[in-house]
Amino acid sequence: MAHENIKGCIVLKELYYNVEHNTWVKVIDDNTVVIGMTDIAQNLAGPILHAKTKAVGTMRRLGKPIATVESGKYVGPVKSPVAGEITKTNENLANDAQLINRSPYKDGWVVEMKSDNLAEEMKVLVTGDEAVAAYKEKIENDNIEACKHLEGSDTYD
Amino acid sequence: MDALDLSQNKHADVTMEEKQRLFDEAKSDDRWEHVLYGCYECGICVAACPSARFYDFSPRVIAQAVAREDVDLVYTLMNDSIWDCSQCFSCDRCPRQNSPGQIITILREVAVKNGLTTAKKALEGYGRIIYKIMSTGTQVSPDMLQPDAFPDWGTHVGEISDHLEEWRKALPPETLHTTETSWTIDKKTIIELYLIWHMTGVMDLIKGVDEGLFDILVDVMEERLEEAGYEDVTFD
16 A cells, blocks of 8 residues: 655555644545544544544534544544535444554544535545645644554554 | 754744733733732742742742733743743742732733633643543543553553553442543533533633634533533534
């Protein structure tokens, strides 16, 4: 899988990103996407204790929380990178929130959403080399420390 | 080799007008005239201050800077020193009746109300505690005891977090068999708490400091208020 390793933080080139909110988007079909937290986001949060997703059927505006993530000293929202309806949630997170830490881009996905205006909303997200460049800049500017990974995390190198 | 940077450039500079505006906001506080009378540098406040022992911090500097109305220095202190105070008010023994601790309380409130970046940074670690107390009414939850969050509890903190659920269940009162909250919270208490936050405008304060925290609190509160029949109470 094409990826870039920036200070130990993995960025998958095939995904689309909202770099400011540290979320990724994977397109399933014309109006359906899967959304998750990036490797950088899981690193900033630390080992996650609770990940509570909003219920299926919830309508969300752009940037509003689709889940709340809690770790030892951190709590924050996973902000929706698109506007639409939550159609599926990752039920495994209720019992094992650290799936997000160990597998942010696969088993630790957060929600699936349907959006009526997806093509338009995808235009503000970045992907491929553009996403890699944006994350290099963010990691540098925000002085983000090297990504740490829990035991059993997905490996890419 | 780069020159040694002694500027401690931790915050963005702003215009003198903006510094004056922030100072005036603090000075217009009703408590101001009751906590600041003047300083003759006896040093009693510093001698009594626990923070002064461990940080580069002096309550006397705070009292003098505000008494001199040195708005430039006060702005620097608002972005740095005021967050080193432990708010224990040991400095209240001032023979002139100054209270550097209470001056700091006012300055902190102005920093928070105006969304100063350093206020956000200083309070970042308290996000989960604020979330807990505002959403559940209990400030500290047992599951905060994690090796990465409280290493100062000692090497056994990992063992505590691994067996937290079993250990909490060993406590005699059933209301303490919780890990996400300090104890079981009555639904009526929670609703009353949310209504208090709503009526006092405290959520507007949170929104100014941390919009993400505001959003997740609103989500929790509006859902439970709606369940309790308060559909009209919204925070947006």
